[in-house]
Amino acid sequence: MSLYCGIACRRKSFWCYRLLSTYVTKTRYLFELKEDDDACRKAQQTGAFYLFHNLAPLLQQSEHQYLPPQHRLSELEKLLDKFGQDTQRIEDSVLIGCSEQHEAWFALDLGLNSSSSVNASLQKPELETELKGSFIELRKALYRLNVKEASLLSTAQALLRWHDAHQFCSRSGQPTKKNVAGSKRVCPSNKIIYYPQMAPVVITLVSDGTRCLLARQSSFPKGMYSALAGFCDIGETLEEAVHREVAEEVGLEVERLQYSASQHWPFPNSSLMIACHAIVKPGQTEIQVNLKELEAAAWFSHDEVVTALKRNHPYAQQQDGTFPFWLPPKLAIAHQLIREWVEKPTCPPCLLSSDHLGPSSVSRREGAHQRSVEKGKVTKAVSNQIHVKAEKVSLHTARHLYQQS
Ligand SMILES: NC(=O)c1ccc[n+]([C@@H]2O[C@H](COP(=O)([O-])OP(=O)(O)OC[C@H]3O[C@@H](n4cnc5c(N)ncnc54)[C@H](O)[C@@H]3O)[C@@H](O)[C@H]2O)c1
């Protein structure tokens, strides 16, 4: 669908109207709402609101899925009135997107202390009864939402959290004021503008050509392993962050970085996850786990990873008291990296060149001649023929084998 946009461009002394795609008109509309408080207030009149309580979204259950109900402005005003609240509270809402028909979407938290109204936060049980839904922790709900709604609610939560945590100017100590859309906050005394921020995080799936390296932190759910992740340090490039994080966490050097994709991740504080594949440097497959950062790390064979991807009940404890090896759910970018590796375990040519950082470029053939020690046995990979004895490494044994400080 395309629309003629009211934006006119001047070309060769006469006005012409460009044919703009639905996507372009939508992004221009959102831009306008962020810049123009009056336009945004007007959009609230016809828009839809998603409700939160202390950063947990309001959800209704339908069969195996959660659905986030939308509310109109008039419904919200009635609700606030019923609970003896000031409708001024609606000023706390943030713009999170719009439909192709330009219905603007907002998010409002009724549990956090309001910066626009003096009234106390609303009680969760009473609200849940009134709204016929439940406020469910986003981390738990994420995997039972469809992808679009999961992304929308993640954005909403990140923005609501940022506003809640940035109500004062760090220079003057004065309360800052948000614009109607919530795309910024301004200090009235010195005019400093604060914009919502994300922390860049690199997440890397390291492979030795036949196996991939997965790790877990003690805070992960039992049995879950993921790719190596870490916050970028200030002044660092993405490539430098990948090299440093892998070295810091598992004591290995990598090369042949390949960018895969990126993802906004709202937990715990809004990160931009930048996902890459990397190949470990030849002769460097022995993991040295940094126990200050990780609980365990191990190399996993292709078969093990394929089996883990099929696991349906990750939390089920086994009879021997251990938990089966399982992987992050579909919505996490770690899952996508792992799935890509399963589909193409031999790494394609690199896109993110790391050559300038030092590591020499080594062909897969050369890399595959390396010796690796696995479970106390010396195994040898010859050329691209995989001769590594891919023994079934249970979590139990893997953890004990590679836990070294
Ligand atoms: N979406 C996914 O698939 C996925 C997978 C793995 C990790 N993650 C996310 O990646 C993030 C980083 O992973 P990690 O915990 O292994 O990082 P990490 O290895 O850098 O270790 C975290 C530690 O780094 C320090 N740190 C440095 N800069 C920081 C900053 N800006 N914010 C917070 N802490 C900072 C803190 O001491 C913190 O304890 C986590 O928030 C995690 O939720 C997402």
Ligand SMILES: [Mg+2]
């Ligand atoms: Mg880490």
